[in-house]
Amino acid sequence: MGLLEPTLEALRRLAALDPALWTIIGVSLQVSLAALAIAAPFAIAGGYLLAGARFTGRRALVVLLQSLLSFPTVVVGLLLYLLLSRQGPLGAWELLFTREAMAIGQVLIAFPIVCAFTLAAVESADPRLHETARTLGASRLRAALTVLREVRFALVAAVLSGFGRVVSEVGCALLVGGNIAGHTRTIPTAIALETSRGAFTEGIALGIVLMAVALVVNVALAFGQGSGQGSGGARQVLHGVGGR
Amino acid sequence: MSHVLPPSLTHRRALVANVLSGLCLLLVVAPACLRPAHAAEATVMARPAAERVIRMATTTSTENSGLLGWLLPPFEKACGCSVRVVSVGTGAALRLGANGDADVVLVHARAAEDRFMAAGHGSERRDVMYNDFVLVGPKADPAGARNAGSAASALKAVSGRTHRFVSRGDDSGTHQMELDLWKAVGGLPKWPGYLSAGRGMGEVLSMASELQAYTLADRGTWASMRARLDLAVVSEGDPALANPYGVIAVNPARHPGVNARGARELIDWLTSAEGQARIAAFKAGGETLFFPGLPKPGR
Numbered sequence: 001m002g003l004l005e006p007t008l009e010a011l012r013r014l015a016a017l018d019p020a021l022w023t024i025i026g027v028s029l030q031v032s033l034a035a036l037a038i039a040a041p042f043a044i045a046g047g048y049l050l051a052g053a054r055f056t057g058r059r060a061l062v063v064l065l066q067s068l069l070s071f072p073t074v075v076v077g078l079l080l081y082l083l084l085s086r087q088g089p090l091g092a093w094e095l096l097f098t099r100e101a102m103a104i105g106q107v108l109i110a111f112p113i114v115c116a117f118t119l120a121a122v123e124s125a126d127p128r129l130h131e132t133a134r135t136l137g138a139s140r141l142r143a144a145l146t147v148l149r150e151v152r153f154a155l156v157a158a159v160l161s162g163f164g165r166v167v168s169e170v171g172c173a174l175l176v177g178g179n180i181a182g183h184t185r186t187i188p189t190a191i192a193l194e195t196s197r198g199a200f201t202e203g204i205a206l207g208i209v210l211m212a213v214a215l216v217v218n219v220a221l222a223f224g225q226g227s228g229q230g231s232g233g234a235r236q237v238l239h240g241v242g243g244r
Numbered sequence: 245m246s247h248v249l250p251p252s253l254t255h256r257r258a259l260v261a262n263v264l265s266g267l268c269l270l271l272v273v274a275p276a277c278l279r280p281a282h283a284a285e286a287t288v289m290a291r292p293a294a295e296r297v298i299r300m301a302t303t304t305s306t307e308n309s310g311l312l313g314w315l316l317p318p319f320e321k322a323c324g325c326s327v328r329v330v331s332v333g334t335g336a337a338l339r340l341g342a343n344g345d346a347d348v349v350l351v352h353a354r355a356a357e358d359r360f361m362a363a364g365h366g367s368e369r370r371d372v373m374y375n376d377f378v379l380v381g382p383k384a385d386p387a388g389a390r391n392a393g394s395a396a397s398a399l400k401a402v403s404g405r406t407h408r409f410v411s412r413g414d415d416s417g418t419h420q421m422e423l424d425l426w427k428a429v430g431g432l433p434k435w436p437g438y439l440s441a442g443r444g445m446g447e448v449l450s451m452a453s454e455l456q457a458y459t460l461a462d463r464g465t466w467a468s469m470r471a472r473l474d475l476a477v478v479s480e481g482d483p484a485l486a487n488p489y490g491v492i493a494v495n496p497a498r499h500p501g502v503n504a505r506g507a508r509e510l511i512d513w514l515t516s517a518e519g520q521a522r523i524a525a526f527k528a529g530g531e532t533l534f535f536p537g538l539p540k541p542g543r
Binding site: 085086096097174178179180181182183185189190193195196197198199200 | 336337441442
């Protein structure tokens with residue numbers, strides 16, 4: 001069996017706008033965007049604070065944070081499963097096999113990514129920026145926003161990395177979501193299912209859909225952040241990232 | 245403080261380079277890993293290398309229940325070859341056979357097997373054994389499926405109300421069996437409690453236990469997981485729940501690369517008196533899970 005024929009068949013089916021396919025795309029986007037909306041503000045704040053803070057154990061915390069980047073999503077799913085199971089401590093919430101459970105898992109997966117990338121971005125920013133802002137009478141919050149605005153391209157890249165990871169992850173979504181048709185079936189779990197039943201054409205079609213969704217989200221964010229000109233005159237540390 | 249992560253652009257380039265070199269490494273190493281040094285391969289050198297490995301595509305039920313681990317070693321020893329088992333859903337197992345990626349297919353979905361044979365993918369099909377399905381659900385049985393009589397009416401009792409049913413939904417043999425049972429009671433009713441999970445038997449049983457839902461399970465997987473599940477059998481023993489397994493040799497005329505000799509020997513052995521006796525002797529959790537030959541009517 002060649003690769004070309006199922007790919008073409010997949011494209012034909014995409015053009016037919018199958019409602020079941022759109023439900024899957026909807027669930028994927030809903031869960032992943034909700035997870036990022038919750039995780040990103042805390043992760044960015046955490047990354048910023050960690051960049052400026054000086055305390056014992058900071059180095060260990062940074063190493064731990066970076067190690068969490070490689071934490072297998074299926075282990076996140078397993079831990080969450082044990083928490084939410086009927087026998088688990090949070091069993092009474094009855095969240096297992098719901099979109100909420102999947103979103104919680106994705107928050108846990110996205111947080112270290114966005115946090116670590118924010119940390120790196122803030123540390124690579126010119127330290128004089130923060131000092132100058134404070135000297136000019138800016139409050140701590142105002143100074144923080146100035147620095148974050150300065151490195152916003154890197155922040156967008158951080159959020160996009162988080163999105164890329166959660167929208168494409170299958171281990172946690174499968175474990176705590178259950179891949180229930182019309183409820184918790186996302187694009188990656190649907191691909192896993194189609195592959196397991198030997199329906200490679202559908203798997204490829206969904207793979208193309210996932211690529212398209214990622215492309216749309218990336219393009220939207222790239223336009224949303226503007227051209228990056230006239231941002232206050234400070235140097236564009238990570239201009240290249242925003243220019244995609 | 246030095247950069248904890250390099251700026252993203254450099255980071256990305258480094259990442260691409262890493263991924264590429266990783267892929268290259270994988271390409272070099274993978275073929276070596278695919279040929280584990282097997283005792284049988286080392287001792288019997290008379291057999292051509294290509295015929296010393298038999299690739300079997302089968303369903304998760306035969307592998308997960310432990311049957312193949314019990315059944316295959318005596319054959320491998322006698323034949324001087326090794327059987328590499330890929331356990332997937334019935335649909336995927338047949339697909340592996342149809343693509344020439346397996347030499348032998350051992351599955352339980354008669355209609356799909358017949359289509360496979362009719363399409364010329366198999367050179368020979370034989371009945372090997374059978375097991376049966378059970379309908380399981382919450383121990384309190386709120387749907388009253390225990391008193392429903394036949395398996396199909398038990399399923400009917402579960403449907404349409406507030407009860408939940410987790411379906412495999414993955415074109416597996418178990419899923420086919422479920423759809424056949426629904427057909428017997430006028431088709432699959434649409435109700436919100438019908439959850440199509442599209443996952444393996446073990447996952448679906450765990451889901452049913454968590455959600456206190458009903459589901460249809462093969463007896464092997466059920467017996468191996470029963471202790472960990474908060475579920476009970478609510479319907480069993482109906483002849484409609486019998487589940488015959490067939491073994492098929494992939495057609496060498498269609499796929500010249502397949503190990504036809506090995507496939508033939510494996511099929512002969514599975515259906516021999518010795519193979520059949522070994523199937524009958526297999527027990528998991530103290531229970532006989534597979535019965536040799538074809539199902540007897542009325543069991």
